[in-house]
């Protein structure tokens with residue numbers, strides 16, 4: 468039975484106990500399941516009863532992970548996938564057909580951009596980009612064949628937000644499916660379904676795992692849409708391994724406490740960087756200098772997330788010098804880890820974009836993205852400040 472509170476659902480939702488009466492759910496490393504008798508096998512295949520047949524279709528660990536995530540997101544149904552990208556790919560490929568059109572935020576994840584511009588057009592599914600900062604322009608970009616709106620808020624790495632309530636109403640008005648990539652916020656900070664999203668996709672690789680151990684994804688949302696997506700997935704095979712589903716179900720138990728700490732440290736860091744002489748600007752959704760501070764407080768009431776962006780004075784050279792002088796903080800392209808990570812998007816995650824495309828999503832040469840980890844804030848601060856000092860010499 469679901470509880471009234473997010474944390475309790477995250478901890479107390481579990482697969483049925485086995486005969487061993489284990490306290491923690493075991494890992495069901497099995498490719499298939501046996502049938503009780505011929506009649507049960509028939510009924511399972513005819514979808515008359517629910518049950519596990521084969522791990523590509525379902526597995527107790529995957530079900531436990533998704534049941535929890537659905538409760539946390541207020542979703543009717545969902546499915547786990549082998550990566551965040553397979554969640555995005557499967558949610559689009561499972562629903563759209565040749566001739567359909569997608570309206571997408573220009574500020575989407577790099578690989579999502581590649582799918583929309585290089586892969587789906589091969590099957591006659593086209594996309595138009597819209598500016599996340601100008602939601603009032605989106606309606607005019609809707610075509611008669613627009614079937615899907617896909618967006619990320621906060622965006623990566625710009626940390627721009629879009630008013631989900633506004634876009635949710637727009638999607639309803641035109642009968643378009645709204646798919647929100649909620650990877651940066653997690654269901655602890657933002658529940659897009661409340662604002663009218665039909666689907667929510669995750670790279671569970673990031674804050675959901677939160678400890679840099681695995682690649683995984685998830686799709687949750689409307690039952691009818693998940694049914695169609697699950698059909699596509701069952702026959703195309705992007706299933707998550709039971710080992711990883713077990714890991715992620717455990718991770719959800721600590722999501723709330725981890726996100727609280729990520730947010731607290733990120734805000735403290737943003738406050739300190741704002742006045743630093745080597746920093747031209749800092750951006751963080753719950754920092755008053757963020758142009759959408761009010762929207763962030765409304766849409767992400769529990770915190771601004773674990774990512775802070777800032778611009779080192781001195782452009783690309785200063786940005787590189789900052790990264791090369793970090794001692795503790797990891798220099799990596801990932802985010803959402805217990806370890807603090809610094810990234811230079813212009814030369815790594817967003818290097819495939821042209822200069823004009825980068826400019827359109829505000830990725831400047833000296834932009835640094837910090838995924839604030841769970842180390843003591845004093846150690847994070849000390850490393851960033853000594854690297855800024857060294858970079859300004």
Ligand SMILES: *Cc1c(COP(=O)(O)O)cnc(C)c1O
Nearest residue numbers: 550551552576648650670672683
């Ligand atoms: C990382 C990421 C993805 C892709 O997820 P993978 O697990 O790496 O496949 C998609 N969207 C966003 C916003 C991400 O940060």
